[in-house]
Amino acid sequence: xxxxxxxxxxxxxxxxxxxMLSLQGGVLAADNxxxxxxxxxxxxxxFFGFGFTQQDMMKQAAAMTxxxxxxxxxxxxxxxxxxxxxxxxGCGKGLNQSFHNASGWPIVNTGKFPNLVEMNAALHQMDLKxxxxxxxxxxxxxWKVWPHGNAPQDVATVLELGFxxxxxxxCGPANNMTEWGExxxxxxxxxxxxxxxxxxxxxxVPPEEPPTPTADLLKECPGNFYRTTTDIIAHFYSIxxxxxxxxxxxKQHEKDYGPVSRPGCWAYPDMLxxxxxxxxxxxxTHFAAxxxxxxxxxxxxxxxxxxxxxxxxxxxxxxxxxxINQQWAGQPGGLAESAKTxxxxxxxxxxxxxxxxxxxWHKPMNPESGKTKEAVLVINLSEEPRNVTxxxxxxxxxxxxxxxxTDVWTGKTVETSLKSTVFSLAPHASRFLVLQG
Numbered sequence: 001x002x003x004x005x006x007x008x009x010x011x012x013x014x015x016x017x018x019x020m021l022s023l024q025g026g027v028l029a030a031d032n033x034x035x036x037x038x039x040x041x042x043x044x045x046x047f048f049g050f051g052f053t054q055q056d057m058m059k060q061a062a063a064m065t066x067x068x069x070x071x072x073x074x075x076x077x078x079x080x081x082x083x084x085x086x087x088x089x090g091c092g093k094g095l096n097q098s099f100h101n102a103s104g105w106p107i108v109n110t111g112k113f114p115n116l117v118e119m120n121a122a123l124h125q126m127d128l129k130x131x132x133x134x135x136x137x138x139x140x141x142x143w144k145v146w147p148h149g150n151a152p153q154d155v156a157t158v159l160e161l162g163f164x165x166x167x168x169x170x171c172g173p174a175n176n177m178t179e180w181g182e183x184x185x186x187x188x189x190x191x192x193x194x195x196x197x198x199x200x201x202x203x204x205v206p207p208e209e210p211p212t213p214t215a216d217l218l219k220e221c222p223g224n225f226y227r228t229t230t231d232i233i234a235h236f237y238s239i240x241x242x243x244x245x246x247x248x249x250x251k252q253h254e255k256d257y258g259p260v261s262r263p264g265c266w267a268y269p270d271m272l273x274x275x276x277x278x279x280x281x282x283x284x285t286h287f288a289a290x291x292x293x294x295x296x297x298x299x300x301x302x303x304x305x306x307x308x309x310x311x312x313x314x315x316x317x318x319x320x321x322x323x324i325n326q327q328w329a330g331q332p333g334g335l336a337e338s339a340k341t342x343x344x345x346x347x348x349x350x351x352x353x354x355x356x357x358x359x360x361w362h363k364p365m366n367p368e369s370g371k372t373k374e375a376v377l378v379i380n381l382s383e384e385p386r387n388v389t390x391x392x393x394x395x396x397x398x399x400x401x402x403x404x405x406t407d408v409w410t411g412k413t414v415e416t417s418l419k420s421t422v423f424s425l426a427p428h429a430s431r432f433l434v435l436q437g
Contacts, residue, residue, distance in 0.1 A: 031185055032185055032190040032191070032193075032224070033190060033264075034190055034191075034192050034224050034264070035192060035224035035225060035263070035264050035265075035266060035296075036263045036264060037263065037325075037326040037327075037328065038225070038266050038294050038295060038296045038297060038325055038326065039081065039192060039224070039225060039266075039296045039297075039298070040078045040079045040080070040081070040296070040297045040298075040322075041079055041080065041081030041082060041083060041129075041131070041296075041297075041298050041299070042060060042064060042074075042079060042081070042082050042083065042298065042299040042300065042303065043082070043083040043085050043131070043167075043271050043298050043299075043300055044056070044057070044060075044083065044084055044085045044087075044300075045085035045086060045271065045300065046232075046234070046271050046272075046273060046276060046300025046301070047276060047300055047301055047302050048085075048087075048302075049087070050086065050087035050138070051087070052084065052085065052087055052088075052112070053112045053113065054112065054113045054114060054115070054116070054119050057082060057084060057119060057123075058119070058122065058123075059304050060082055060302075060303050060304065061082055061122075061123050061126055061128055062304075063303035063304045063309070064079060064082065064128070064303055065126055065127075065128070068306075068309070071313065071317075072317065074299075074303070074316070074317070075127070075128065077317045077319075077322065078322065079297075079299065079316075080127070080128055080129055081128065081129045081130065081131060081164070081165065081192070082123065082128060082129075082130055082131070083130065083131030083132070083133070083165070083167060083298070084113075084130070084131065084132055084133055085133050085167065086133055086136045086137065086138060086169070087109075087112070087138075088108055088109060088112060088113050088116075088132075088133070089106065089107070089108070089109060089136055089138075089139055090106075090107035090108055090109040090110075091109075091136075091138065091139035091141075092139075093107045093109075094106075094107050094145075095145055096141065096144070096145045097141045097145075098139065098141050098142050098145040098146060099139050099142070100142075100145070100146060100150050100153070103153070104146065104150035104152075104153045105150070105153045105157065106134075106150070106153065106154055106157050116161045116162070116163075117160075117161055117162055120161060120162035120163060121162060124162070129164035129165065129192075130162070130163050130164050130165070131163060131164065131165035131166060131167060131192065131194070132158050132161070132163040132165070132166050132167070133166070133167045133169065134154045134158075134166060134167070134168055134169070134172070134174065135149065135168050135169040135170070135171070135172035135173075135174045135175070135196075136169055136171070136172050137169060137171035137172065139172075142172055142173055143172075143173050146173055146174075147173050148173055148174065148175075148176070149172060149173045149174020149175070149176075150174065151174050151176065151179050151180055151183055152183060154174065155180070155183040155184055155187070158191065159187055159189060159191075163191070164189075164191060164192060165191050165192030165193065165194070166184065166191055166192075166193055166194070167194040167196070168180055168193070168194065168195055168196060168223070169196045170196035170197060170227070171196075175210055175211065176210075176211040176212065177195055177197075177210075177211075177212055177217055177222050177223070178211060178212045178217075178220075178222060179211075180193075180195075180222065180223075181193070181220075181222020181223065182222070184222075185222070192224050193222065193223035193224050193225075194223060194224065194225055194226070194227075194268070194296075195217075195222070195223035195225070195226040195227065196226070196227040197214065197217070197226045197227050197228065214253075215253060215256065215257075218253050218257065218260040218265075219256075219257050219260075221264070221265035223265070224264060224265065224266070225265065225266040225267070225268045225296045226265070226266075226267065226268060227268050227269075227270060228242075228245065228246040228249040228250065228267050228268060228269060229241075229242040229245045229246055229249075229269050229270055229351075230242070230245075230270075230350075230351050231270060232269070232270035232271060232273060233273070234273040234276040234277050234278055235273075235278070235347075235350075236278060236282045236285075236286075236428050237345045237347075237350050237352070237355065238273075238350045239273060239278075239282070239285075239286050239289075240289075240350075240352070240355060240379075240381055241350030241351055241352035241355075242269040242270055242350075243269050243289050243290075243293070244335070244352055244355075245269070245351060245352060246267055246268070246269035246293065246295070247293065247334045247335045249267065250267045250332065250334065251334065259330075259331060259332060261293075261294060261332040262328075262332065263328055266294060266295065266296055266332070267293070267294075267295065267332065268295055268296050269290070269293070269295055271298040271299075271300040272286065272287065272290060272297060272298060272299050272300055272301075272316075273286060273300060273301075274286055274287050274299065274301065274312050274315060274316060275299070275300075275301030275302075275305075275308040275309070275311065275312040276300065276301050276308075279428065280311065281426060281427075281428050281429040281430075282428045283311075283312055283315055284315060284409065284429070284430060284432070285377075285379055285428060285429065285430040287315050287316060287321065288321065288377050288408070288430060288432040289361065289377060289379070289430075290325070291321045291322070291324045291325035291375075291432075292324060292325075292333045292361050292362065292363045292375050292376075292377045292432075293332060293333045293334060293361070293363070294325060294328070294332035294333055294363065295325075297316070297322075297325060299316065314409075315409075318408065318409060320406075320408045320411065320434065321408050321409075321432070324363060324365065324375045324408070324434070327365055327366060329363075329364045329365055329366045330364065331363070331364050332363070333361065333362060333363025333364075333375070334361065334362070334363075335359060335360075335361055336360045336361060336362040336376075336394060336395045337359065337360040337391075337394045337395070338356040338358070338359045338360075339356040339357045339358045339359070340356075341356065341357050342354045342355060342356055342357070343355060343357055343382060343383075345383065346383070355381045355382075356381060357380070357381060357382040357386060358378070358379060358380055358381060358382070358386060358388040358425075359378075359379050359381060360376065360377070360378050360379075360388075360390060360394065360395060361376070361377040361379070362374050362375065362376050362377070362395045362396065363375045364396070365434070368436070371436050371437050372396060372398040372399050372400075372436070372437040373434065373435070373436045373437075374395055374396045374399060374434070374435045375408075375432075375433070375434050375435075376390065376395055376431075376432075376433045376434070376435055377430055377431070377432050377433075378390050378423055378425070378430055378431045378433075379425075379429075379430040380425035380426065380427060380428065380429055380430065381428070382427060383427050383428075384427055385424065385425065385426055385427065386424075386425055386427075387422050387423070387424050387425075388422070388423050388425055389420050389421070389422050389423075390420060390421050390422075390423065390431075391419065391420040392419065392420065392435065393419070395435070396435075398437060399435055399436075399437040400437045401418055401419045402416075402418060402437075403416055403435045403436060403437055404416070404435070404436050405421070405433045405434070405435050405436075406433065406434045406436075407431070407432070407433060408432040408433060408434060409432060414431075414433060
């Protein structure tokens with residue numbers, strides 16, 4: 001029964017988005033009809049790095065589809081894609097130590113991935129979709145051998161091997177996303193396209209401008225979701241730094257074009273680190289933050305690790321959290337309010353060095369019975385316990401002075417006060433709520 005309910009939820013969500021787009025005249029990014037709501041899936045990099053193999057892929061697929069202890073599988077609740085990341089390339093096996101042969105065709109490291117066609121066929125039999133990866137950082141000789149990359153051959157390879165999507169990194173030489181988009185979207189089979197976006201020709205000093213300016217890419221959006229940040233690591237302030245950076249990026253560009261994170265073209269603060277050694281409070285905050293900003297939910301922990309799986313399963317499968325992530329009411333969600341007091345963390349690798357001690361995030365939801373409805377996330381970013389005041393009018397004036405509040409994680413009603421409510425939060429903890437006026 002639980003599995004059927006979840007499947008019905010996702011079907012209804014996609015149908016609602018399609019209706020919304022037709023009514024508002026929305027244009028689907030990449031013109032491929034994919035990612036009408038933020039994609040859900042898994043990728044290899046955050047846990048495995050370069051060590052990932054075809055055998056590992058099959059083990060992760062088995063774990064994703066397994067119904068453990070009578071619970072719905074991750075596949076049942078919508079995580080239906082697995083992606084191979086950097087490290088499959090036969091770097092050094094191609095022309096002049098590159099991973100492309102003399103005709104520009106990519107070479108696979110068959111020691112790690114002996115037969116990708118068979119792998120994809122087996123995963124498709126499990127009703128899973130798969131993603132590949134191109135334009136890598138580590139095979140740096142590519143810049144000298146192929147200064148503009150080999151996008152036509154790479155796209156043809158993705159299709160021939162049977163993949164259903166592609167992640168295009170930003171640090172190899174194949175940096176023309178307009179070309180990638182045209183090639184990918186001309187194929188007979190729609191491919192889910194992830195664009196790492198930050199393509200500033202890192203191999204050149206000084207850096208050259210990308211072939212298509214970022215603002216134009218966001219307007220046309222040749223991909224289905226795009227990176228807005230540096231690489232995420234399993235540390236709270238890297239996670240929060242990427243969240244804040246992504247929100248700033250989106251708000252900077254939406255002034256000209258309206259929402260630049262939207263159905264078919266989602267802003268993405270990178271893959272999830274939930275389950276990769278961060279605390280439960282940090283995992284709850286991390287996942288809630290991605291949900292409330294409509295970010296793609298791409299898991300990156302070892303699904304075969306029973307301890308990690310059981311620990312984060314209630315988080316990543318929470319029906320209300322997923323509903324908030326998948327629902328579209330005209331805006332992707334973002335920062336509503338920040339504390340005026342900032343601090344510098346003692347550790348953590350991030351491009352953001354100073355953080356507000358607390359923040360409030362929000363996302364509009366479709367109203368019920370004509371009543372305004374907002375998802376709200378109240379975060380204590382600081383390293384000490386803190387009382388944080390949620391003022392309803394600062395989130396959405398239409399909420400009024402009196403609200404009903406539901407805790408996303410428990411589904412229980414939360415007691416609220418007139419005009420505002422104070423929450424006592426441990427360091428890095430949060431409250432994830434749905435408010436209704």
